[in-house]
Amino acid sequence: MFDLALDALATRGRLIVIGFISGYQSPAGLSPVKAATLPAKLLKKSASVQGFFLNHYLSKHPAAMKHLLKLQASGDLVCExxxxxxxxxxxxxxxxxxxxxxxxxxxxxxxxxxxxxxxxxxxxxx
Structure with a gap:
């Protein structure tokens, strides 16, 4: 999935890595991420890959939640x-x-x- 997401990135896009399950196995015909091609793919699109670990952002949670609730109340965020x-x-x-x-x-x-x-x-x- 990583390679598919990387290939689908727009110019100046950002791929956020939130988590992974080490137990996933590649289906037949799909190869794991080729680290050697990663820099070239990112440079070609001026794109980036960024990790995200929720614990590093806990101090921002109250303000983010307030913002999300405001968006939901205004109808700009629809939860289904x-x-x-x-x-x-x-x-x-x-x-x-x-x-x-x-x-x-x-x-x-x-x-x-x-x-x-x-x-x-x-x-x-x-």
Whole structure:
């Protein structure tokens, strides 16, 4: 995904690295990031890669939250929850629908956060 995101960067774009899961494995045909090509790709677009570790920004959280709430109240920031009502299989309900929800997200069909509803008996055991 890193190479795909890097290739999609606009001129003067910035790729923010928030986290990673070391357990990810490359699917067949995809190679890991080639560090030797990174500088050339960044220079070609005057782009940058920047790491982000939330703990380094905790002091900015109250002001950022106040700003986000102001944007949401004015309608400039719209927060959506997608329960899958418009997905081919209908609403995402139960653990069996998690795979469908992930596929729906990968297809880029969701609007906002995807939520899979779990029956009460499952919630009480979690």
């Amino acid at each position: 929850v997608d329960l899958g009502d418009l997905s081919p299989g209908g609403r995402f309900t139960g653990l069996d629908s998690v795979f469908r929800a992930v596929d729906y997200m990968y297809m880029g069909k969701n609007t906002g956060k995807i939520v899979v509803e779990l029956p009460h008996s499952v919630n009480s055991k979690l």
